[in-house]
Amino acid sequence: MKNLSIVFLLLMVPLALFATGAQDESGPVTLRYASFSAGEDNAATQQAMIDAFQEANPGIIIENEITGYGEHFTQLVTKIASGDAPDTFELNMENFLAYAIRGAVKPIDDIAADAGINLKETYAAGVLDACSYNGQTYAIPQMFSTVLLIYNKDLFDAAGASYPQEDWTWKESLEASKKIADPENDIWGTFNPVQFWEFYKVTQQNGGGVMTPDGSKFTINSPQNLETLQYMVDRIQKHHVMPSDTELAGRGDWDLFVDGKLAMISTGVWAFTDFANRCEFPWSVEVEPGNTKKATHFFANVSCLSRDTTNDMEAVKFLNFIASDPLSVQMRLDAQWELPTIKDASLMKQYLAITPPDNKIAVFNSLEYAVKPPALEQFQELVEILNPRLEQVRLGMLEPKEALDAAQKEAEAKIKL
Amino acid sequence: MYLGSKKDKYLTIVLFLAPAVGIFLIFKLAPILISGYLSLLDWDILRPFSSAEFIGFENYRNWILGGELFVMLKHTLTYMILYIPWIIVLAVLEASVLNQELGGLKLYKICFYLPVVSSWVAGAIIWGFVLNGKYGYLNQWLSLIGIEGPNWLEDPFWAMPGVVLAALWKDTGFYALIVLSALKSVDKNYYEAATVDGAGAFTQFFKITIPLISPTLFLLIIFNVISGFQIFEPVFIMTDGGPANATTVVVERIYRYAFRIYKMGYASALTWILFLLILFVTLIQFRFEKKVNYDR
Numbered sequence: 001m002k003n004l005s006i007v008f009l010l011l012m013v014p015l016a017l018f019a020t021g022a023q024d025e026s027g028p029v030t031l032r033y034a035s036f037s038a039g040e041d042n043a044a045t046q047q048a049m050i051d052a053f054q055e056a057n058p059g060i061i062i063e064n065e066i067t068g069y070g071e072h073f074t075q076l077v078t079k080i081a082s083g084d085a086p087d088t089f090e091l092n093m094e095n096f097l098a099y100a101i102r103g104a105v106k107p108i109d110d111i112a113a114d115a116g117i118n119l120k121e122t123y124a125a126g127v128l129d130a131c132s133y134n135g136q137t138y139a140i141p142q143m144f145s146t147v148l149l150i151y152n153k154d155l156f157d158a159a160g161a162s163y164p165q166e167d168w169t170w171k172e173s174l175e176a177s178k179k180i181a182d183p184e185n186d187i188w189g190t191f192n193p194v195q196f197w198e199f200y201k202v203t204q205q206n207g208g209g210v211m212t213p214d215g216s217k218f219t220i221n222s223p224q225n226l227e228t229l230q231y232m233v234d235r236i237q238k239h240h241v242m243p244s245d246t247e248l249a250g251r252g253d254w255d256l257f258v259d260g261k262l263a264m265i266s267t268g269v270w271a272f273t274d275f276a277n278r279c280e281f282p283w284s285v286e287v288e289p290g291n292t293k294k295a296t297h298f299f300a301n302v303s304c305l306s307r308d309t310t311n312d313m314e315a316v317k318f319l320n321f322i323a324s325d326p327l328s329v330q331m332r333l334d335a336q337w338e339l340p341t342i343k344d345a346s347l348m349k350q351y352l353a354i355t356p357p358d359n360k361i362a363v364f365n366s367l368e369y370a371v372k373p374p375a376l377e378q379f380q381e382l383v384e385i386l387n388p389r390l391e392q393v394r395l396g397m398l399e400p401k402e403a404l405d406a407a408q409k410e411a412e413a414k415i416k417l
Numbered sequence: 418m419y420l421g422s423k424k425d426k427y428l429t430i431v432l433f434l435a436p437a438v439g440i441f442l443i444f445k446l447a448p449i450l451i452s453g454y455l456s457l458l459d460w461d462i463l464r465p466f467s468s469a470e471f472i473g474f475e476n477y478r479n480w481i482l483g484g485e486l487f488v489m490l491k492h493t494l495t496y497m498i499l500y501i502p503w504i505i506v507l508a509v510l511e512a513s514v515l516n517q518e519l520g521g522l523k524l525y526k527i528c529f530y531l532p533v534v535s536s537w538v539a540g541a542i543i544w545g546f547v548l549n550g551k552y553g554y555l556n557q558w559l560s561l562i563g564i565e566g567p568n569w570l571e572d573p574f575w576a577m578p579g580v581v582l583a584a585l586w587k588d589t590g591f592y593a594l595i596v597l598s599a600l601k602s603v604d605k606n607y608y609e610a611a612t613v614d615g616a617g618a619f620t621q622f623f624k625i626t627i628p629l630i631s632p633t634l635f636l637l638i639i640f641n642v643i644s645g646f647q648i649f650e651p652v653f654i655m656t657d658g659g660p661a662n663a664t665t666v667v668v669e670r671i672y673r674y675a676f677r678i679y680k681m682g683y684a685s686a687l688t689w690i691l692f693l694l695i696l697f698v699t700l701i702q703f704r705f706e707k708k709v710n711y712d713r
Contacts, residue, residue: 081463250551250571392573395660
């Protein structure tokens with residue numbers, strides 16, 4: 001029987017590992033925060049913000065659960081579905097809407113008011129607006145970034161083309177691209193990928209959009225959108241100013257730019273540090289050209305409260321601290337970890353002073369034309385419907401009209417509005 | 418020899434089995450059965466479970482009538498048709514090399530087995546370099562013999578063959594080890610007798626080796642048909658179902674619908690359709706077993 005007791009004990013060990021200790025009710029509050037944006041480069045900055053918060057609020061302990069962008073959303077969805085959601089978590093703006101619409105996150109207006117936080121006075125109107133749905137605020141904006149036209153001055157000079165201006169339209173952009181592009185020598189005028197994320201923005205530069213403004217109908221195959229998609233692929237297939245997939249040959253558009261082979265690239269402020277370090281030519285930025293009007297990408301990372309958290313007040317205080325406390329803001333600026341979302345523009349002077357790019361004000365000018373992704377419960381399904389068809393057009397397998405008609409039909413059949 | 422009482426013996430067996438059976442019940446069987454229940458629901462995974470709605474076999478109906486299932490199955494079959502014959506041939510070749518009395522055999526074993534133990538992420542990065550249309554090693558080698566290689570992973574036609582190449586590189590070592598153990602078990606007397614009768618190496622291989630290891634080869638085919646239906650990592654990591662959905666396969670769609678589109682019921686239904694398909698195909702395969710199994 002002695003042997004059996006040992007076996008029994010061995011069996012009990014893993015079971016004991018599963019058992020979790022009961023929380024001490026009177027002790028400090030522990031908040032779980034799941035985030036993805038810090039990555040390797042900014043993990044230390046994020047931890048410093050958390051340390052500063054804990055020092056100022058001794059009763060609150062933050063358990064920081066950092067994951068990479070790729071795994072964050074899969075893990076988060078699984079945790080929410082299994083009833084083990086972290087108290088607070090970070091979302092990017094596109095996913096934020098999916099969570100808010102489904103009620104996976106809590107509205108925070110009242111909680112913030114009770115905590116003595118005036119959201120409207122603290123945060124810039126545009127980014128706060130990105131955190132709202134149906135008139136309620138569901139998140140605290142942590143950081144934002146805009147997408148700009150970044151250009152290689154040397155390639156413009158060599159081709160005798162004038163630098164991009166804020167009032168540029170597709171026409172000027174295409175003309176410059178034609179002057180610069182030299183496919184034989186692997187030199188390209190411009191690069192905007194033909195995919196969903198570009199498409200929903202570029203259509204709006206042409207007065208189109210994938211849905212009507214009130215979101216009541218799909219307008220995927222509207223004449224403006226058709227014209228837009230034609231323009232996007234013509235740059236590859238007709239004008240030959242943008243590399244095809246074959247010509248790109250697995251290289252990233254960033255690398256093409258850094259190698260001095262690409263004159264214009266539309267990408268976000270997150271590229272600045274890398275470009276400043278690696279580009280051996282002068283470069284600058286401008287607001288992206290539009291056609292009949294301007295439309296630019298704007299991205300934000302926001303932090304939300306899980307619908308299941310019971311520590312509302314502490315959670316909002318924490319999220320507000322890391323987003324807007326002067327200490328946190330300074331840390332974020334020092335680390336060049338995207339842009340703080342606070343209203344006080346004077347703090348941005350430091351950001352604007354760092355060059356290149358010299359025309360950094362375009363970062364803020366772009367915000368005036370910022371468009372949001374479609375607010376749709378089945379948003380991801382729309383991506384799945386439209387994106388492969390745009391790829392087929394890009395690869396020359398479908399005509400733009402066929403692709404957009406098919407996508408319109410499928411979206412109408414599968415997505416409830 | 419066990420010296421305790423019969424009752425103790427029985428208890429010991431139960432206790433030793435309990436962790437494995439317990440883990441199987443909790444982490445395997447229960448989720449499988451729960452997924453069966455979920456497949457009958459319309460449940461958005463981001464909403465509370467209480468909001469789930471019972472819809473019967475509606476999810477199954479939508480999969481079967483929707484058309485998407487057949488596109489994925491077509492891709493999965495393409496994968497299997499390209500992959501299975503080659504994996505068997507390569508595994509047998511590799512095992513035959515390992516079965517020789519060669520110098521540096523351990524080194525060969527390590528080389529052949531290294532891809533098996535490396536992660537798919539690392540493998541996919543390596544194959545990204547190999548298959549690159551313009552700068553890839555494969556196309557450079559092909560150009561040496563006058564062939565202009567395709568733009569593998571960015572071309573809807575060539576993306577799946579590209580994935581298959583990487584999968585063959587990754588998996589051959591594992592199956593070669595299984596074939597090797599089968600080769601080792603073949604009685605050497607057969608070869609001696611055949612040599613006396615004047616049979617050459619070629620004849621011996623096809624008339625003795627292949628028939629005698631046929632149960633193992635049959636097992637490999639079953640194994641690979643099952644794992645072929647479940648192909649996920651190389652597709653997910655190398656092409657993410659693209660370009661233009663040219664490499665969408667069943668498990669990749671299950672993941673996509675569950676964790677990106679949040680339709681857990683719909684994804685679960687696809688899981689069960691996959692299970693039934695594998696069951697059906699495996700049953701058919703077993704009916705053929707007698708024809709290939711020389712032991713019976």
